[in-house]
Amino acid sequence: MSKRNILIGLAGTAIVLVGAVWFFFLRSDAPPPATLEDAVAAVSGETTTTSGDGATETTAAPSTTVVSPIGLDGAWTIDPALSFVGYRIDEELASIGATTAVGRTSDIDARLTFEGSSVTELSVSVDMTTLQSDRSQRDNAMGSRGLQTSSFPSATFVLTAPIELGSAPADGEAINATATGDLTLHGVTRPISLDLEGSLVEGTMVVVGSTVVTLADYDIEKPTGFSVVGIADTGLLELQLAFVRS
Numbered sequence: 001m002s003k004r005n006i007l008i009g010l011a012g013t014a015i016v017l018v019g020a021v022w023f024f025f026l027r028s029d030a031p032p033p034a035t036l037e038d039a040v041a042a043v044s045g046e047t048t049t050t051s052g053d054g055a056t057e058t059t060a061a062p063s064t065t066v067v068s069p070i071g072l073d074g075a076w077t078i079d080p081a082l083s084f085v086g087y088r089i090d091e092e093l094a095s096i097g098a099t100t101a102v103g104r105t106s107d108i109d110a111r112l113t114f115e116g117s118s119v120t121e122l123s124v125s126v127d128m129t130t131l132q133s134d135r136s137q138r139d140n141a142m143g144s145r146g147l148q149t150s151s152f153p154s155a156t157f158v159l160t161a162p163i164e165l166g167s168a169p170a171d172g173e174a175i176n177a178t179a180t181g182d183l184t185l186h187g188v189t190r191p192i193s194l195d196l197e198g199s200l201v202e203g204t205m206v207v208v209g210s211t212v213v214t215l216a217d218y219d220i221e222k223p224t225g226f227s228v229v230g231i232a233d234t235g236l237l238e239l240q241l242a243f244v245r246s
Contacts, residue, residue, distance in 0.1 A: 030102035030134055034240045035175060036197040042082055043201045043242060060216065072168050073183045075121075075246040076205055078110040082242035085126045087213075089146075089235030095226050100190045103133040103142070112205065112243045118162035124178060124241070126155045135165075138229070145223040146231075147186060156184045157194065179209070183237075188218040203244065210238040 013109060032038075085102030093099060107130040113121035128149040132139055143150040159181040169175045179194040196209040214234050222231040 013053055013150050020151075026034065030088075032068070034091070034238045036199060038208045039082075039208050039240045039242070040199055040201050042240075043185070043204050043206050057101070062187075064094065064118050069166050072114040072200070072205070076112040076114070076243035078108055078244045079242040079244050080106045080108055081206065082204070082206070083108055083110070083240055084238075085124065085239045085241075086131065088238055090232040092230045101133055101135075101138060103131040103139065105130040105132065110241055110243070112241075113206075114168070115162075117165045119159070119165070119177075119179075121158070122159040122163070122181070124157045124239070127153065127155045128155050141223060142175065144204075146220060148220075152185075152187045155186075156182075157192075158182050163196075169198070169200050171202075174199050183211075184217045185211075185213070185237075186218040186220050190217055205243040208239065209245070210236050214238050 007017040068094075079124045084104040084106050086102060087107055088100060088102045090205065091099060091101050098113050105127060107127035108124060110124040111121060112119065128147060129143070131142065131147075131149065140179075142148075157179075159179055161180045163177045163179055165175060165177060170207065175198050175199070177196045179196055182189050183192045192211055194209050196207055198205060213236070216233065222233075
């Protein structure tokens with residue numbers, strides 16, 4: 001084999017190895033941040049396809065529209081199939097580099113109550129032991145390190161002041177609000193403000209939101225270990241909640 005052919009073979013092998021390293025170690029299967037657009041599409045049953053030229057097309061599912069009841073007054077409960085609560089935090093792993101860890105669960109119990117144009121009750125309880133990310137090693141370690149879900153298996157948010165919307169939202173209308181309440185995480189309860197977006201979609205009230213959480217505020221020690229080089233001091237608590245009438 002000529003020297004030129006040997007070099008070509010080595011170059012090809014290097015490309016394959018780089019591709020394998022990216023696929024198995026560097027690529028991330030972490031989902032993008034929660035958005036109202038995605039939440040509405042999930043409730044509506046829309047799907048997005050990409051053609052060969054890169055163009056995207058959104059297709060709606062066959063119509064099964066539920067007529068929204070007149071007025072929103074009363075209690076609403078969670079639809080877990082369309083809901084999740086989770087975390088998003090930057091980390092650096094040995095041999096991998098900087099990445100964003102995202103863990104979510106749909107094991108949620110939540111309640112929403114409307115009175116006129118106000119939300120008078122919003123409570124969310126999450127089973128933290130069921131959080132899942134794109135790495136099982138991270139999820140398993142979470143039981144005894146970081147969030148220590150084995151010792152603190154649940155997290156809750158409870159609204160402490162009504163959310164005044166000004167007027168009851170119409171079907172399809174996007175609304176923005178701030179929820180003030182108590183967040184209990186890692187056994188520590190602190191007041192927070194949660195930025196929310198919502199929309200009434202085919203009889204379902206869908207809400208997305210997020211807030212920055214400082215780990216030290218909740219006595220959360222950043223995990224350390226052979227594979228963990230560093231973790232950010234703050235993370236993002238994010239949620240997508242779909243409520244239906246009780």
